[in-house]
């Protein structure tokens with residue numbers, strides 16, 4: 001006769017089997033629907049069918065993601081006092097009208113995470129079903145009666161302990177079966193406004209942030225699907241570590257980026273020294289960058305020499321500097337970015353050259369036309385006012401001895417950080433992003449000319465032309481149209497006879513030159529009204545894109561989740577704020593772990609940097625990573641007044657050893673660490689480099705202290721705390737972060753005296 005447990009497991013297995021059977025059916029249906037074509041399903045007269053098909057498609061997509069993760073789909077059951085029972089899982093499954101499995105994010109599943117004996121929500125029993133794929137392995141029942149309330153109010157204690165004991169892999173695993181009450185409240189907080197989630201190390205902030213992303217997608221999929229949620233983490237090591245959590249929840253449409261990956265085309269992983277980070281992170285860098293982008297490019301020629309009407313016209317370095325200053329003033333007054341300023345630059349140079357022409361009888365238009373015809377003027381213009389990319393401008397800093405807006409020492413520190421480097425640091429990324437905005441779009445690549453038949457196609461109304469067009473209207477005389485404009489930008493008026501095509505073309509060439517383009521010759525074309533006209537062949541491709549042809553603006557993010565947000569510098573906040581303009585936010589962090597020299601002292605201060613106001617704050621109190629003994633030791637370095645995290649994790653070993661030979665001691669500690677565990681040696685960035693060659697053992701990671709934030713390992717060997725503290729202004733906070741990475745064992749090795757806080 002099987003015992004009750006075995007019987008219960010068998011009963012649950014039947015339910016799980018039914019769920020998988022139904023899913024198989026849905027999968028087959030989805031494949032068939034895909035084969036049939038979605039249009040046919042959508043055209044069905046029964047609207048319920050369309051909804052069902054959509055559900056089947058969605059389930060199939062989720063299943064693909066879940067299959068890849070091989071996680072059990074069913075993990076919970078709730079029994080209510082009215083006799084009702086449901087099963088809770090990673091996705092919702094119905095058989096006809098009967099719900100077989102409730103999605104963990106559905107309101108009906110909330111009691112699974114919230115019910116306590118004090119507030120049971122009608123639940124009499126919560127059961128965690130421990131599955132390996134489709135096979136039920138074990139059950140953990142929680143009978144809710146008033147006597148059950150323990151000190152920590154842990155829900156599903158057996159399952160939680162089992163989850164905490166599970167061996168650690170290279171990636172973080174989801175916690176969907178064991179989310180705790182306070183975590184659930186944070187996950188399900190309203191999407192709107194800004195939700196700040198704080199808590200000590202290991203309280204599950206990152207987990208909450210990721211489960212919240214999955215929750216928001218569930219509650220408003222139409223709004224958030226397709227990459228409208230952005231999750232930002234501090235480093236690529238960290239984003240890689242957490243990258244499996246959302247797929248294991250069946251969600252793959254969230255953008256997960258590290259701070260070094262927010263600008264297209266750049267993947268930065270290296271951090272600058274605190275001294276450099278302090279300069280690059282400060283918001284005065286915006287002014288520095290503005291000065292930099294208007295300065296004379298290092299490759300620009302410093303003399304312009306042309307011959308006109310037998311006269312040698314020269315602009316020397318001082319004239320050119322003055323001309324550049326005038327272009328800047330003109331552009332700043334009109335909000336023109338440097339990349340859109342070549343037209344203005346041409347006009348200012350022509351003014352300066354004309355001022356040197358001796359001879360009152362000479363004509364200004366003819367002068368512009370003649371000079372404009374000279375290839376040398378255009379070659380000069382391109383070199384003197386080149387198209388600028390953010391990377392090009394930032395690289396000038398390596399060579400710039402005097403940086404407007406910085407004192408000499410800061411300028412030298414900044415320049416030094418670029419010398420001899422070919423890669424960008426994470427701290428450069430906000431500067432590149434700022435420059436992208438400041439410089440404006442690059443002139444567009446040349447577009448294929450419109451086929452002639454398309455030009456003739458016009459029957460009624462006006463069109464936007466793709467290039468300049470010169471045409472002659474019967475009553476108004478010669479008109480010149482510019483790209484993208486349906487109305488003329490210039491009218492010749494009665495001065496040019498309607499038949500004098502050559503004169504009209506000369507006039508138009510002068511106007512076009514003022515717009516920054518040189519005409520080589522003319523061909524036939526059509527104006528915006530479909531009338532025949534002349535189209536110039538330009539020396540350079542047109543930088544102006546027709547309004548209709550602009551690439552669609554990228555969809556903005558609608559929710560931005562920031563992890564380790566305590567560390568964002570003012571420039572990083574500006575970069576995030578640009579992406580979060582239309583977004584609600586979830587801001588996650590721990591001020592005690594702030595290590596950036598410009599980190600904020602409070603959450604309202606951070607939100608002010610982001611241009612947002614706090615809507616709600618949720619503080620997580622219980623730690624799940626660090627055992628209490630290690631948490632208490634780490635808390636010694638905290639500022640007095642900050643309470644250590646109350647840890648739920650049992651066990652843990654702590655050993656603090658003073659040694660003579662650090663390298664030998666590290667080798668010994670690595671040999672003694674259990675083999676089936678994840679092991680990290682954490683040291684200052686400089687020491688980590690040396691240790692990495694020394695500790696060449698597979699599965700043992702040597703991690704620089706600056707990269708360890710957000711990560712965790714079963715065993716941590718921490719090397720020379722005094723050096724970690726001394727390495728940077730917020731060294732104590734860095735030490736606190738390093739001390740709170742261990743899940744089971746922490747070995748602290750030191751040769752020097754320990755930092756005062758740890759001696760206590």
Ligand SMILES: Nc1ncnc2c1ncn2[C@@H]1O[C@H](COP(=O)(O)OP(=O)(O)OP(=O)(O)O)[C@@H](O)[C@H]1O
Pocket residue numbers: 160163164172173174175178179180183199200201202203204205206207208590593624625709710711712740
């Ligand atoms: N409810 C839970 N059930 C099981 N494990 C949990 C739970 N909450 C957190 N954990 C585990 O605790 C560890 C720490 O979680 P997490 O990294 O999210 O904490 P954190 O607050 O972001 O830490 P830090 O501030 O150090 O970055 C992880 O291994 C996580 O899986």
